[in-house]
Amino acid sequence: MSDTETTELSVKWFRSWQGLFVVIAFFLIAPFFLPLSIVSDVMVFTMAVMGFDLLYGYTGFLSFGHSAYFGVGTYATAIFLQSAMFKQIPIPDTWFWLAIPVGIVIAAAAGWLGGFLTFRARAGVYGTFVTIAIQFSFWWAMLKWYWVTGGENGIVNLPFLVFEIPGLATISLQDMHSAYFFNLLVAIPVFFVAYRIVHSPFGLILRSIRENEERVAFLGYDVHRYRMYSFILSAFLCGVGGALYVIYYRFTGLHTIDWLSSGDLVIMSVLGGSGVYWGPIIGSFLFIMIKDYFSLYTWFWRLFVGGTAIIVILFFRHGVWGILEKVSRATRIRREES
């Protein structure tokens, strides 16, 4: 982030509501011209990448184990739904939506634990390694705790949500479209909260920790505490992504908590542009398109994903956002000259 000019320009763009507006508009319109499963994936991963980016793009700490919190979110939601279905948790069908807040809270709690251990490690690259190790322990726990988590098969055939409006109607989210739009209804306030977080004074402190940690400490802020907040909030956002994933697909599995899917989050983030509010949506959209396209033709889509990551970092450091901004700056200069 040494390119301060880019940062300043982005800040000016941020002040407007365009970012939030574009994100919400995309998810409202996209289902009409793209396959629903892709749009749903983009939504879920935009949420998770926003969480990841809060820590990486804003606070400047790279976690390579963030799908752990996404995965814990999916598993907590799925386990809750499953136990509710088998009446191990005595709640009526219309209260199954409780699984979403439960999943999110458990993911955030896991984030607290993860952040606590991560920031115990020495500065530099060590914290990143700790995040990977934590990720692996979660993965292992989900694999070995098979009587609850289904081990390698994951949790399948979960119930769909049912809502009852007293005296009016009973709505069940059996249909994929209704599940998607219900998810969007949950997601919009969270997108708004994420927007508010990064544009608040709190978000400013996070960004200044990224730029110069020591100076923030000199100003009297507790850097460690703010980092922890950032970590927990990012786990929270990942947890929202995980919960919505389960609501849409009605299953979860080890692939959600895999180390390599953490890498996917990282690549999505740098692809779209990190530290920018609408970077995650661009990144997750492009990533899912690349992955879908190449997995149609070849088993070895990782080759192309890895190649994309390397090319982006080598030649387009600020991702697609950086390219857009360069273009917009060039046109602005040209307009001023003429």
Place this chain on the structure above:
Amino acid sequence: MINPELIVTAILNGLSIAMTLALVALGMGLIFGLMHVPNFAQGNFFALGAYVTFSIVVLTGNFWLAIPIGALCVALTGLLFEPVLLRRMYGRPLPEILVVMFGVLLITFDAIEVIWGSVGLPVSPPPVLTGSVSLAVAEYPAYRLFQIVFAGIVCVMFYVFLKKTTLGLLIRAGVQDRGMIQALGIDINKIFLAGFCIGIGLAGVGGAITAPFTQVFPLMGNDIIIKIFVVVVLGGIGSFRGTLLATFILGLASAFSALIWPPLSEIIIFFIMGFILIVRPGGILGEGEEV
């Protein structure tokens, strides 16, 4: 209840885990110390060493030839990765380097699958080492004893190389002060290239000697790299003593916990990491770092 046979076997198992981890971790430490590049793909270079060994054993039937050729082939891939990719990354922010190394991990992972397929492949150890050796209280597979001794010899050779040879001297100088060594008129890029090749070559040796006793499978790199991260967090990256100490603790812990409950051996190292991070955030040896 305490059975001397079980104890001895567990200690030897622990040593054999530790020595393999040590080879891979020392290579990673060398690369990080010299170039400040955390080599995520180190595990896949380990797997590559095992796969080349497999191919050589299939082609020639000679295991003794397979180990050096496996290590050499891995080291030679460094000639591709270092100048083409890593050289562009020196001095960039650490997160960017990590993302690029993750890209290398994905590419090498799929390249291995493209070449050798995703099915596990068996490598037979040479006939001399197939039996078991009877120690005072226990029978122990000869191959694993060989693995411990051989990896130990390679570690010592690596140490002697660093401390006694000119290239080792230059590498240590490069770790300490990159600018100064350039000022002396030495081409730092050549040192980096040599360091990277040696670093991944060590992982290749580790892979080559591991091949006969586990099957060779694409995910074997993934399995070991995760343990390497724990070693590095505990021992300090680039610290010779710290790395060895951490690998011994982790290797013995995982061997002994297998006696209690086998699945525990996979996860115990993460508990140890969590525990040490809480009581000694600086790692086992503390903050001081040496190379």
